[in-house]
Amino acid sequence: MSHAASFPTLPTLPELWQTTLGWQPTPAQQEQFQQLYTYILDGNQRLNLTRITDPEEFWEKHLWDSMSGLVGVREWGLGVSDCERRGTLENPPALPSSLRLIDIGTGAGFPGIPAALTLPQAQVTLLDSTRKKLAFLETVLVQVGVQNAQTLCDRAESVGQALQHREQYDGALLRAVAPAAVCAEYALPLLKLGGVAVLYRGQWGEAETAALRPVLKLLGGNLEAIAPFTTPISRAARHCLYLRKTAPTPAEFPRPVGVPSQKPLE
Numbered sequence: 001m002s003h004a005a006s007f008p009t010l011p012t013l014p015e016l017w018q019t020t021l022g023w024q025p026t027p028a029q030q031e032q033f034q035q036l037y038t039y040i041l042d043g044n045q046r047l048n049l050t051r052i053t054d055p056e057e058f059w060e061k062h063l064w065d066s067m068s069g070l071v072g073v074r075e076w077g078l079g080v081s082d083c084e085r086r087g088t089l090e091n092p093p094a095l096p097s098s099l100r101l102i103d104i105g106t107g108a109g110f111p112g113i114p115a116a117l118t119l120p121q122a123q124v125t126l127l128d129s130t131r132k133k134l135a136f137l138e139t140v141l142v143q144v145g146v147q148n149a150q151t152l153c154d155r156a157e158s159v160g161q162a163l164q165h166r167e168q169y170d171g172a173l174l175r176a177v178a179p180a181a182v183c184a185e186y187a188l189p190l191l192k193l194g195g196v197a198v199l200y201r202g203q204w205g206e207a208e209t210a211a212l213r214p215v216l217k218l219l220g221g222n223l224e225a226i227a228p229f230t231t232p233i234s235r236a237a238r239h240c241l242y243l244r245k246t247a248p249t250p251a252e253f254p255r256p257v258g259v260p261s262q263k264p265l266e
């Protein structure tokens with residue numbers, strides 16, 4: 001890396017983590033967040049990875065935002081087909097000891113890399129169709145010492161039809177990838193029964209919920225929870241949607257590459 005010393009330091013903000021998400025990184029995780037930030041800033045000089053480079057903005061819009069959906073994962077459980085086992089933040093359901101997660105459209109590694117760093121029991125697949133971003137992420141994983149994540153260069157539509165991936169994941173994460181109905185078509189085929197997809201959305205309202213429900217029914221999913229958040233610094237609205245897979249997804253989904261986004265299910 002060039003000029004490592006010239007990169008800014010991330011804020012730590014332990015109280016803000018704690019009061020907003022009931023969680024805060026350990027000192028080792030904080031150090032890894034700092035390394036991740038530094039390597040992404042460095043990579044940004046060659047690749048167009050993210051517009052968010054200011055330390056406070058990076059903390060809020062990449063790290064805090066990624067963790068907002070993962071804290072919910074702790075609460076709602078993953079790979080738990082019996083919804084009775086759903087827990088609370090104080091009394092979370094046990095996560096499976098080997099958890100398989102897929103970050104669909106990971107881009108610069110969000111939320112997948114924070115997931116790998118903070119869920120050591122998970123194996124995280126970072127899926128994206130852009131090879132040069134993934135080649136960069138592979139170096140970042142080595143540099144930051146992330147051993148429980150690997151990259152996969154493909155389209156979500158193809159991966160969802162591949163035997164080695166279909167119905168293999170306990171959880172799927174999707175942030176800033178596509179409209180909710182498209183995300184659902186990408187994610188649900190990949191989940192085991194009982195698995196959960198976390199859709200990171202900005203504004204979200206009842207009309208969107210009403211439009212999404214029939215799509216989920218087609219795909220074998222159920223909208224189990226919507227967690228509203230306000231980002232702690234810029235006070236913007238966020239909603240994390242938790243989609244539970246409750247029935248096998250029909251074989252026709254996901255449809256061929258490009259079709260889900262060109263003709264979203266309704």
Ligand SMILES: C[S@@+](CC[C@H](N)C(=O)[O-])C[C@H]1O[C@@H](n2cnc3c(N)ncnc32)[C@H](O)[C@@H]1O
Pocket residue numbers: 104105106107108109110111127128129130133154155156157174175176177
């Ligand atoms: C706007 S970026 C978001 C990246 C990251 N999730 C984040 O929130 O910072 C969307 C990413 O999704 C990837 N993507 C979009 N559609 C995809 C598909 N069908 N299969 C795989 N990757 C896809 C793009 O290549 C891009 O890197």
